[in-house]
Amino acid sequence: MASNPLAPSWLPVPEDANALVPSLWARTVTRSEGGLTVGGVRAEELAERFGTPLYVIDETEARERAAEVVRAFESAFAEIGTAARVYYAGKAFLSIEFARWMAEAGLSIDVCSGGELAVALAAGVDPGRLGFHGNNKSPAEIDRAVAVGVGAVVIDNVQEIDRVADAAERHGVVQSVRLRVNSGVHAHTHAFLATAHEDQKFGIALEDAADAVARIRSRSSLAFRGLHCHIGSQIFGADGFAESAARLLRLHRELLAGGDVPELNLGGGFGIAYTVADDPAPIEELARRIAETVAAGCEELDIPLPVVAFEPGRSIAGTAGLTLYTVGTTKDVRVAYQDDGETAVRRYVSVDGGMSDNARPALYEAQYSARIANRVSSVEPELVRVAGKHCESGDIVVDAEYLPGDIRPGDLLAVPATGAYCWALSSNYNYLGRPPVVAVRDGSARVIVRGETEADLLARDAAYEGEKAER
Template sequence: MIFSESNAVNPLAPQWLDSAVARQLNSGVWPATATRDAAGELTIGGVRATELLERHGSPLYVIDEHDMRERAASALAAFTEAFNAIGAQVQLHYASKALLSIDIARWMQQAGVGLDVASAGELEVALAAGIDPETIGLHGNNKSDALLARAVEVGVGTVIIDSLTEIDRLAAVAAEFGKRQPVLLRINSGIHADTHSYLATSHEDQKFGITLASAAEAVAKIRGHEALEFRGLHSHIGSSIYSADGFGAAADRLMRLRAELLADGPVPEVNLGGGFGIAYLPSDRPLPLDELARGIAAEVARACAETGTDLPLVTFEPGRSIAGPAGVTLYRVGVTKDVTVSDEHGTPAVRRYVSVDGGMSDNARPAMYRADYCVRLANRESDAPLQLVRVVGSHCESGDIVVYADYLPDDVSYGDILAVPATGAYCFAMASHYNYFDRPAMVAVRDGESRTLVRRITIQDLLAADTASTPEEHP
């Protein structure tokens, strides 16, 4: 017997996949304003999915402006309350690598959140948005002299030093400008986050930061330069982290290192990074930020009490947790195809492949990290039986997968609109033009209106950048 979801439980379905919620817009996954109107159509920020694609084209990144602003403000409030309760000050910097545009940078500033940048391009976007440079932190494992000079020139608040060789180079640049540049030192705490190996960024065998064993040497070197002001320590233990345990362990190690460094001078700040996980699937249960903040604050207070040191300014860098749930990607359905596959027990079953007009060029995470997403029919509701599907893109790659497994109504067909939630972080930011696809536009929705944040980058734009596309210039 060949199984399909329309007549039995499909043995190809992963254990976490629950058909009982396959028609729901789960609150932990979708933006706050996502709902269905009286006709059953998905609306975000009061704007219908069909209207969004008719106006802005497909595929399309949709950002719920109210949701993203609120997440930034709520994160700041949660950490402020938790750390004020132990007598410490706290500040937040939005990790702009998750999702950045001029408008988004301004949203963060208006929420009282600073900005972290990790490239010359991100810095220029922040400056174009009018962000106060004092509230910007500059990251990067391979900062060029030109980037360091630009940061010092405009008055970036903090440069996060990532290597011993960067210390002398930054000091020389700052001296040329006659400035004293505040810096943090990025430390590999040795704490391994419980996450995908490519996302665990705080182990020794990797490109970021200074080991604990080399920290004292690096700090002494920084303090030896008049042009540098040592502000403190930085740590980032990974991404998509659902537990407070790793952050607590990293906080303990950094606070104990800080206690040692205080013998030779002030260490006013400790930055514990970001990486807070979000729900991509209805079955995901990330720790609420207020609980996470209280747990980390308790570890900081304990470590400082045990070492007899004062409480530093503590900084965090949330990105995914602010941008991720605010974003939804819309696609048009193209070809659908049923494939019979045998499970591990040799039982044949049907997996339906549903192709859409985007793919790994607009969301690289499934191909890079085997990241899971869910999907819903967006232009209408359907009471047709559910079918196990794999949503795939249109690129010339077998690994071009958007959603590995979910249920969609059996009658999904050419021209329908699908919506994939939790795509606000690292989708637009990592988009490419693979196979010379357009790069989708990104729009903000709010109060029944939509507006373009970043326009679609089309094949015409790419041809204009190709110097051979103007024959008269190349006889």
């Protein structure tokens, strides 16, 4: 079949529009004539039991990905003679159960708000294994983090130095801190996801870092642990991390003149595949390349190897998740694609969710893939755009995909790689309740985050509660 001229150049026409691209899906996802199965549970059964939209997390995949990341970094840095510490970046996806899975896999956890801290504590994670981020931590958040014994607070600006130091003095402790700096390395990613260039809200410029560290060291209630940098998100290769590490190590050497600098935190941002065009490097290769750069840099600068920390999130949670939707309507739209008036048809497939359960396409022009989840079709593929139900023309779930041409209302659609930043960014736009999160494993399924009902939404409305009380 010829490609549709409206399709992006990176999207090939599949030989089989039912086939799964393994890199996009959790490893337990399989297909049969009856549709998709994940974690040993049929997608149709999940939709029948829990409704749609539905976030599905493959517990086995999440645990295995976490363990693989820990092994990759610990092994690579052991080879060069130092240790690696891995924090799970909770902002990707966080619930009490998920936090427990990460801790059991040997990860520490990075949080960036009082709410995320509360979840990690409710999960029973040792506070000493928590890192606390954020460019505008409130005094109350800082005080609580220090009070519960958070392992490290990441200082993001000079005002926080005294705030954290004062909180530590009040509680009679010495608080370990890292200083976030901008290495100036620009990740090859969306502008809103690149976080180490100078013109943005996070961190301190490299040239200002030495003065900030001197201020930290001047406060007896603070213990400076090292530098922190995060160059962005959805990064496929090691070059950016290697260059950032090289720049940070030069500053690291300068800071050693004033005292110990036991750690170096290079952040996270390791990418995953969302479409057939995505080809991220394996985590083992990334870990090895970064370790080699750190070893070479320390040898060149004649400084001791620090403990090196990382903060993966998406690379653990992303592929472990998928979202199930029910198709509501389909519509063929004829679109001109040449100045001479040549047209082609794009099929809009509208589902029962959208930007309230996955804001990333609207925020970052993020691309996703999809497959029919309740059946197999032998009909030739057609170009589709999967749209949500919200009153926004930009409410797109999957911008371009080839699906069987007989896709119809009532079909179940699965969108892979939604474990990271989908539930975390979800909203109640148009007064839709946020969907539940269901964990699947070994043929069983259970709710780990309850979905919201209309009653839940109305219960927050003070007028509704007041009128109920009067009745």
